[in-house]
Amino acid sequence: QVQLVESGGGVVQPGGSLRLSCAASGFTFSSYGMHWVRQAPGKGLEWVAFIRYDGSNKYYADSVKGRFTISRDNSKNTLYLQMNSLRAEDTAVYYCAKDRKIGGDQPRLLDYWGQGTLVTVSS
Amino acid sequence: AIQLTQSPSSLSASVGDRVTITCRASQGISSALAWYQQKPGKAPKLLIYDASSLESGVPSRFSGSGSGTDFTLTISSLQPEDFATYYCQQFNSYPRLTFGGGTKVEIK
Numbered sequence: 656q657v658q659l660v661e662s663g664g665g666v667v668q669p670g671g672s673l674r675l676s677c678a679a680s681g682f683t684f685s686s687y688g689m690h691w692v693r694q695a696p697g698k699g700l701e702w703v704a705f706i707r708y709d710g711s712n713k714y715y716a717d718s719v720k721g722r723f724t725i726s727r728d729n730s731k732n733t734l735y736l737q738m739n740s741l742r743a744e745d746t747a748v749y750y751c752a753k754d755r756k757i758g759g760d761q762p763r764l765l766d767y768w769g770q771g772t773l774v775t776v777s778s
Numbered sequence: 779a780i781q782l783t784q785s786p787s788s789l790s791a792s793v794g795d796r797v798t799i800t801c802r803a804s805q806g807i808s809s810a811l812a813w814y815q816q817k818p819g820k821a822p823k824l825l826i827y828d829a830s831s832l833e834s835g836v837p838s839r840f841s842g843s844g845s846g847t848d849f850t851l852t853i854s855s856l857q858p859e860d861f862a863t864y865y866c867q868q869f870n871s872y873p874r875l876t877f878g879g880g881t882k883v884e885i886k
Contacts, residue, residue: 768821
C-alpha cells in the first residue's frame, strides 16, 4: 500500500532554514509527480510546490517562490522541501502528496497524502 | 489566479440528511475540479475528481456535479463518519493549484 512519511519539522526562528523529507513506498516513486501542501493551524489547505516525476520541472506557489526549493531523489524514493528565509506565516503542517497521474508533468490531483509534519516559525 | 469560493463555510446536519456544498470558481475551469474530505488531525482524502468522477473506494453516497464556474458536492444520506471538512480544488490553472476555503460539516 502507498505510504508517505514526512519528517524534519520543528521549531525555527524567523529567517532560519529547515529541510523536510518525505519517504515514499508502495508505488513506483520515479513515475509520479509529487507535491507539498501546507495547512496553517485552524486554516485551510494551501498548495506549496510540485515536482515532475523525473525532477525536470518544478512549480511553486507565489507565497514561497524564491525561498523554498522542492527536489527529489528517485534512487532513495524520497521527496524534499528546502525552506529558507522562513517567516511566521510559514507556520503550518506540511504534507507531501502523490499526484494521481502516472508520468504527469503538471500538477493535477493529489491521491495519497502523508500524515504531515509541523513547522513552527517563532522567536 | 483562480479563486475558489465555497459555501457555506459550515453547516449542521443530522445523520440521514442530504447535504450539498457549493464551490464557485472566479473564472471558468471546465471540469478540472476535485473534492477532498479532511477529518480532524488527519490528512485530506480525495473523493471526487474531474468534477463528477468518484475516486475508487469512495462510497456512492458522495457525488459531484458542475462545470465552468459552479460545482456541487452532494452527500445523499449523511453518515456519522462523514462529519468532516470538505475542500474543493482546481487544476485547470496549472501549474498552480488552488483550494477552496473549506466547508465544515457538523452534527446537528
